[in-house]
Every structure is written in C-alpha cells, then in structure tokens.
Amino acid sequence: MNVDTQKVLKTLNPRKVWIPVLLGIGIVVAMMLFDDNLTADKLLLISHAGGGSLLLALLIILCRDIGYIYRIRIVTGKQLSWMSSVYVILLWEFASAVTPSVVGGTAVAIFILWKEGIKLGQALAYAMLTAILDNMFFVVAAPIAILLSGGQAFPRLEAANLQFGGSLEVLFYISYGLITLYTLVMSLALFSKPRAFKWLLIKATSIGFLRRWRHGAVNRGNEIIMASRQFRGRGWEFWAKIALATLFVWIARYFTLNAVISAFADLTLSEHLLVFGRQIVMWITMLISPTPGSSGFAEGLFPQFFGAFLLDYTLVANILWRMVTYYPYLILGALVLPRWLQRVFLQKNP
Template sequence: MEISNKKAFSTLNPNKIWIPVLIGLAISVWLFLSDDHVSVENLQVLLQPLSVFSLVLAVIVILFRDAGYIYRIRTLTGKSLSWTSSFYVIILWEFSSAVTPSVVGGSAVAVFILMKEGLSFGRALAYVMLTAILDNLFFVVFAPLVIVLAHGSIFDGITTDALGKSLPVIFWTSYSLIAIYTLVMSFALLVHPRGFKWLLLKITSWGFLRRYRARANKQGDEMILGAKELIGKPATYWFKVVLATVFVWVARYLMLNAVMGGYVLLSIKEHLFIFGRQLIMWIVMLISPTPGSSGTAEYFYGLFFQHFLGEFTFGTSLLWRLLAYYPYLFLGAVFLPRWIQKVFFDRKKGNQK
C-alpha cells in the first residue's frame, strides 16, 4: 500500500468538496423538476414543530453515532490514540470517504492518518483492515436477516421501471461481492496470512499475471505484518469492537427513521421495515462510482422510500443528505488545517524541545 504525503493530500483536499456537492445538487434539481408531488406547501412542512423535533432527534442520534466511531477507533488501537486524536481520525476518515467513490473508499488515507498520529504502518494497516472487515460483516450478517424477517417483501413497493425491477439483482450482486471480499480478507488477516500470501504468489505465477507478482508479494507481506498486531487480543477486546460496530451502524440508520417520523405516522413494524430497507439500499450504493455516492444516494432514496413518504420524499431526501453526508465535507475542510498543524508542526516543535 503506497502511502505518501502527496498521494494522501490529493484526497484530503478541501477543494474536492465541490465535486460531490455539485453532483448532488444537479441530481436534486432534476428530481425536483421531475417530481409532480413536490410543492412549496409540502416543503414548508419541513419547518413545522413536529418536524423540528424530529430533526433535533436525528442530530442527537448522529452525535451518538460519531461518539461510537470515536470510541471504536480508540478501543481498536488499544487506547494508543487520545480522545482528541480519535476525533481527528474519524472526522478526516469520514471526509476522505465523502470525497472518494464508495467503491474505492478511504482506507489508504485512513492508514496515512493513523500513521501520522504515531502508529506504526503495521498497526495502522491492521486496524483499518479490521474496521473494514467488521463493517462489511455487519452487512453480510444483517442483510439476509432483514430479508427473512420481511418474508421476502423488502423490495415490494419500489417503482416498476427497469431500474426498480433490477434492484434485487443489483443488491445480490453487490452482496455477493462484499461477502466474498469479507471472507477472503478475514481469512487473510485473522486466520492464515501466510497462506494468503502463498495463494497470491501462486496466482501471479500464471501467464500475464506474472507482471503483478512483485505487488502480490508486497501485499502478502503487509497482510502478515498487519496480522501480527492482532494476535493475542483478549476476548473483551473483540466484544467491545464488535458491539461498537453494531452500535454505530444501527445509529446511522435510526437517524433516517427519526427524520421520517416527523412527517409521516409510522408503526413499529414500518419503522423496522424502513430500517431494513436502508441496509439493503446501502449495499446497492456501495458500488456507486460517484464521490460519497453523491447523486446515486438521492436517486435510490426515492426508489426505496416513495412508498412510505409520498409527497415528502424529495424534502426528506434533502434533509437526510444534509444531516448524514454534507456536514463531513465541511467538517473535514475545517479540521484538516488544524490536524496538519497538530501532526506536522506542533509535534515537531515538541520533539525539538
């Protein structure tokens, strides 16, 4: 994994926030013009007292979620990071994920950030890989569960156009790729890293794949290095990080439930159904080619929740993205200069004393 200052800061670039903003704005304008249900009256409802309460509740849920992320990264690193450093890591990690396509993610930048916070390459790599595995396992375990609990009706009520009909195929394709990737990465990091390296070298000994042999050897060494950092961790360590993972993802989805509850009356069963549908939608969005799924998220939101929200679909989609996505673009732009001052200049001055 090549991680240089230049490469990392090409992603951690505040100027990049305008790309997803413009994409999201363009899609939102198109959705506004193409939706006959949107009117000034139902947009004004977004500011009614009940709606304001639901927004406050949604913000509280987001704060709990972010607190869970901060707790998880500090626990993952064995408290090697201070609470302040953990805050910076999460904000910048979210920022890097927001300005890169979902299919790419911000893992390399996350390793860079952790290294600048004082962790060795091996530890940083291990923690970032473990985080990815835990997050993917949440989807792999809970997605089929919600489909079973919904008795196969999780896709009911979605638009009947060509894309709407193909959503189950898109979902199962994405799910299969994520499941395979997670299985391979779990085996490589937690079970048999040397066996994984042997497999990589074996595969890259065939024909045209030989050109990738040096890279495979390096990736195998990195996997072994990362695995060494996780050997011997106590059961309490795994319990805490798994519980924190479930907490942050549940909180992430409950935020939208809180927003929707301010505009339409939902039963407990419907709340659970919407929670499950969010999980399905998130897996579909993971293959989005746009930064932070910008545009893709707004479009799929309408497909998945028009059935429940009716005339409030467009307005709540704006609120959803304004609460769950755009803040991290601007928080990253605000805190990035402070983090650079902290890790590149303040720490250097401290070492010189």
Template sequence: MTTPQQDRQLLDKLSPSRMLLPVVIGLGVVGFMFWRSYKPGDLAGLANAKPLWLFITLLVLLARDFGYMYRIRHIAEKKLSWKQSVDVIMIWEFASCLLPSAVGGTAIASLLLNKEGIPLGKSLAYIMVTAMLDNLYFVVAGPLVWLLAGHHIFPHETLGSGGLVTTLKVAFWVSYVFTMAYSALMAYALFVNPHSVKRFLVRFFSLKGLHRWRRRAYHHGLEMVHASAELRGNGARYWAEAALSTAFVWTARYLVIGCLIAAFINVEWGEFGTIFARNLVYKVVLLIAITPGGAGFAEGAFPMFFRSFAGSDTMTNFILLLYRIVTYYLYLVLGTIFLPRWVGRVFGKQAAREVMAS
C-alpha cells in the same frame, strides 16, 4: 513512517478543492428533482414536523460519531487520545465525502493513523480490522433484515416485479456472497493461517486474465500476514468490544433515514423496520457510484427506495436534502474546520496553508 510521496498523495486527496465537483453534482440533482416535482402545497406537511424525532435524529448522529471515535480508539489499543480520535474520524469522514463510495475514507485511514504516531504496520492492521468488522456487520445484518422486511426489502412499488427489481436482487445477493467470502478469507488470514491466504491470492491472480492484479494481491496478502502478527495476542474482550462498537455505529447509521421520515410523516414501527432494512440495499447500489461521496447516485436512488414512505415526491426530495445535509454536507463543512488544524499539527503550519489554498 510514510514516505514524502505518500504524504503528498494524502494531502492531495484531502484537498478542499475536491469538494466542488460533488457539491455541484449533488445539489444539481436535488435541484432538478425539486424543479420537476414541486407543486404548491406539497410541503404543507412541514407544519406537522415532530421536534422529538428531529431531536432523536440529532442524538443518533452524535451517537454514531461517538461510536466511531470509541471504536477506532479501542481497536488502536488506546494508542490514540480522545482528541486524536476526534481528528481521525472527522478527517476520515471528510475523505469519504471526497472519494468514490467504493473506495471511501478507508483508502487513506492507515496513513491518518500513521501520522498520529502509530507505526504503519500496526496502522494497516487496525484498518484491516475495521474493514473486516464492517463487512461482517453486513453479513450478519443481511439475513436479519430479510427476516424483518421479507420481500419489502426491495422497492417493488417503484420498480415493479420485472427486470429492474430482479437485477437489484441479484446485485444485492451477489454483493452479499462476495462480502461473506471475503470476510471469511480475512478472518482466516488474521486468526489462522495468513501465509496460506497470501499464497492463495497470488496463485488466483496468476490465472489468465487476472495477471494485472497479481502484484496488488501479493501486497494485500503481505498486509494480512503483518496484520495477523500485529494483532496476535488480543483477547476475547478486545474482539467483543470491537464487534459491538461496529454493530452500534452501523445500526445508528442506518437509523437516520427512518428518523428523518418519522419527523414529518406518521410511520408505523413495521414501516420503520422496512426503511432500516432497505438501507442495506440502498448502500449496495451506492457501491457502484464513481463520483466522490456517491454524489448524484445517492440523490437519484433515494426516491426509488423511500418514496413510498415519505408521501409526495416533493416531501421525498425535502427529506433527501435533509439526509444529505446531515450525513454528507455537514462533514464537508466539518472537514474544512478540522483539516487545517490537523495538517498544521502533523505536517506544520506551512503545509496547512498550502492545503487550504489548493
């Protein structure tokens, strides 16, 4: 089980007081963008809103969340009830909103599973599976969206053909190669020889200049060894369902922006595919965000990728605001609803009162 110190760190990371900074940054950036771009008549297109596409957006969001709940319950070998799965995903999403994009809710996910009664070793193994499958989706989807969108996957119309777009291309493909290599390493550790991977990590981070991460690499290698032992024996059906549910949730996640744009702007199917493809590059940019939930970075980078599909600057900002409401602020609100109930259930009512007061 987790230690009291780990419990305290978990509750600190989930403190609702952490919401203030990302909300101020995010809404401040959007407000400034509206102030700079707004002209009378820019939002006339709202009168042509397509209810069907708004309904499809809602269905995609619901399907995505259901997919997350199904996936975590399946990967955890049904040790979670549906109610527990709902709580875990809602708190996980809430944590992702409060932590930097590069960290995300994965940093506390194993502790969430542990508090639901799953041994810490198995919790770590299950979260490593989700991380590996998430990375593999990016590895598989990268070449596919390149075939789908070609050079349009990068926003040449806003960045031109100079140094900025070249930098973006390099960042995307460096991220792709790193993710592919790390995914292969994780897969080899989980399915083939975890001890050799642990030794490799320790030796690699023993090189000059990398010593400071040696202890962390050792613990990560140890986690891979334990995860491999915990997951040994799971059959092909287990991995097939885990992979398919991962593909489902990430595909739904990348569909949201296209659905929102199509709700107000006439979008051809080819353009819809390009919007989907650009989401992968957009998410790579957000990995450098140091703010909670990528606040400020997500808003600032959005027009660069999607302005050419949304019409005017003001319509782009409006769609951006809707996008952040349904994929970010909504989960802050849901987090404040689910968090005290979950904390009260696993830590006690006194702890729930202390968290909500912090």
C-alpha cells in the same frame, strides 16, 4: 509498506467537497424539474417537519460518532488520545465522503493513523480490522432484514418502473456477493492464514499477463502477515467491545433516517423495522456507486425505497436526510483538515 503521501493528500483536498455537493444538488434539481406535481407549496412542507424528531436525528448522529471514536481508540489499544481519535474519525468520514463508495477511505485511514503516531504495520492492521467488522455487519444483517421484512425489503415499484426495480435487486446481490467474498477472504487472511494468502497472491501473479503486479503482490502479502500479528493473544473482552461498538454505530447510522422520516410521518413499529431493513439493502446497493460518497446515487435511490412512507414529503425528507448525514462531514472535514495537517506535519515527527 510504503505510503504515497502526495496521493493521499490529493484525496484529502478540501476543494473536492464541491464534486459530491454538485452531484447531489444536480440530482435533486433534476428530480424537482421532472416532478410535474411539485409546487412551491410542497417545497414549504419542510416547515411542517417535527422539530423533536429532527433533533433526535442529530443526537443519534452524535452518538454514532462517539461510538466510532470509542471503537478506534479500543482497536488501537488506546494508543490514540481522545483528541487524536476525533481527528481520525472526522477525516476518515471526510475521505469516505469525497471518494467513490466502491473505493472507500481505508487507504487514507492508514495514512491518518500513521501520522497520528501509530506504526505503519499497526495502522494497516487497525484499518483492515475496522473494514472487516463493518462488512461483517452487512453480511449478517442483510439476510436478516430480507427475511424479517416478509419480502418487502426491496421496494414495490409502479409498473413503469418494474425494470428498474429488477435492476435494484441485481445491483444489491452483486454488491452483497462482492462484500461477502471480500470479508471472507480478508478475515481468513488476517486472522487465520496470512501466509497462505501471500502464497495465493504470488501464485496468481505468476500467470503471464499478471506478472507485472508480482512485486506488489509480495508486498501486500508481507503487509497482511505483519498486520495479522497485531491481534494475536487479544482476549475476548477486546473482541466483545469492538463488536458491540460496531453494532451500535451501524444501528445508530440507520436509525437516523427513521428519525428523519418520523418528522413527517407517523410510523408503526413494523414500519420502523421495514425502514431500517430497507436502509441495509439500499446501503449495500450504494456500495458499488462510482460517485464520491454515493452522491447523486443515494438521492436517486431514496424515493424508490422510502417514497411510500413519505408521499408528498419525499423530496424534502430526502434533502434533510443528506443534509444531516452526509454534507456535515464534507464541511467538518474541510474545516478540520488544514489544522490537522499543520498539527501532524509541523508539530509531530512520526
């Protein structure tokens, strides 16, 4: 397996933070300009936010990141130190924030793990495993959320926006289908039939117009076989730990918004569960966004899914939600990246 260092470093470019920032700000400004009911007084509603709920949101984010750090350390068999695990997670989140959601930061994660001293084949296996675990959460949680919501997981829109509402459902089911297919194929390839997966890749690239990718298909097949060897003989304790860690980090990720909304509105238990379920649906829809970190796309979807709970507070809650869950990783990544590059290129020789 080869790693295109220049391509990865081009992705891990602190200057790229401006692209998603400007997209997000642009959407928010547009929403403000086209909202005839928006006044200066309404912009000051942020001062009415419950401070305790916002502190809770920040605490949940911290706990979620600790969960990610713990999981990557367990997945790598504790080959990473705690400090290395912190670097990996912060830069992985940064890579996800500056690349389109449909692309993700997995390729960058492989490079980061490799530069932290993990063998390349192992780095591939670990990155693939975490991606599969995360996708499995979506695949299992989404139907549960839809069933338990009593048909309310998709927002009920005004008559003028019914067409857009239908588009939301279409986007969701397309994204969910793609995630399910990817998870099924990659799970079989990594855990059960790696050689069969390689054979399928080779057969597929035997077709005339696909032959140009045959060499790459052979390489990808060899990488899958190499990666699958990393998890043979792992006991139930290993799988239980990483499964529970995955469940914890995603529940924490979603409950962050519950805390933000609670700063402006009193939610009942059933409403909390509905907000949680709608986040799963919205997140899956966002996964096919072409923008970096779903910037702009996320801000645009937020009022459709949660405006009914927030009413006049929707815009300020939208801004706060992205301020605590997205933009900090752009800033932290841009600050941490130069130090990490100096650390791994000048002080290490993987």
